[in-house]
Amino acid sequence: MVVRTTIKSFLIGVNNLDVMGEVTMKYLFGIFLSLILVNGVYAKSVTVGTIVDGDTFFAEVSSDENPIGVYLVNVDAPELNGKCQSEKDLAITAKQRLEELLPAGSVVEVKNAKETGKRHKRIRGNVILSDGRDVGEILIKENLGHSFDGVHRYSWCK
Numbered sequence: 001m002v003v004r005t006t007i008k009s010f011l012i013g014v015n016n017l018d019v020m021g022e023v024t025m026k027y028l029f030g031i032f033l034s035l036i037l038v039n040g041v042y043a044k045s046v047t048v049g050t051i052v053d054g055d056t057f058f059a060e061v062s063s064d065e066n067p068i069g070v071y072l073v074n075v076d077a078p079e080l081n082g083k084c085q086s087e088k089d090l091a092i093t094a095k096q097r098l099e100e101l102l103p104a105g106s107v108v109e110v111k112n113a114k115e116t117g118k119r120h121k122r123i124r125g126n127v128i129l130s131d132g133r134d135v136g137e138i139l140i141k142e143n144l145g146h147s148f149d150g151v152h153r154y155s156w157c158k
Contacts, residue, residue, distance in 0.1 A: 043111045044123065046070060048102045053080050054094025054145060055136070057102060061123075069122040070110060075136035076148035084157035094144040101135055102127070108135075 046059035049067045054077025058067040077098075078091040102108060113125035127135040139145035146154040 042113050043109055044113045045107055045109050048104055048106045048108060050104070051095055051099045051102065053077060054091055054098055054139065057098065070127065071122060071124045072127055072136040072139075073112065073124045073150070074126055074134070074148060075139050075145035076153050077139060077145040078156045082156060086158075087156035090144065090156060094139060097139065097142065097144055098135070101129065101138060
């Protein structure tokens with residue numbers, strides 16, 4: 001419904017051409033704003049706080065807000081309360097590696113960030129280090145996580 005409304009707004013804007021043949025700026029701004037609000041996707045710099053596990057940490061977004069959870073969207077790390085001992089052991093290693101990559105107080109960028117959660121605000125996105133590397137991709141290359149499509153989770157227990 002919202003996407004249909006956005007497309008309709010765009011078509012109205014295109015049909016509202018001024019004398020010079022250019023699309024009126026207010027319609028372009030409206031389209032841009034609509035697309036941002038529909039997708040809720042953006043980039044955000046955050047200050048790392050506490051590491052929760054191999055793919056989650058708390059961060060401060062601004063000094064006047066409580067820390068919020070940040071989830072690495074592209075990686076599925078083993079769970080600390082996993083189904084078998086090998087998953088639990090690997091989860092500890094993944095958490096320790098994330099602590100090395102994201103020391104408390106460091107500032108990282110969360111690209112393709114999308115806010116989720118109704119009661120507790122959270123951000124899901126790609127976490128990018130100051131040198132441009134994607135944290136999720138690092139964990140995957142080091143076999144401390146598997147590529148995650150948002151739906152299918154990997155079984156860590158054999």
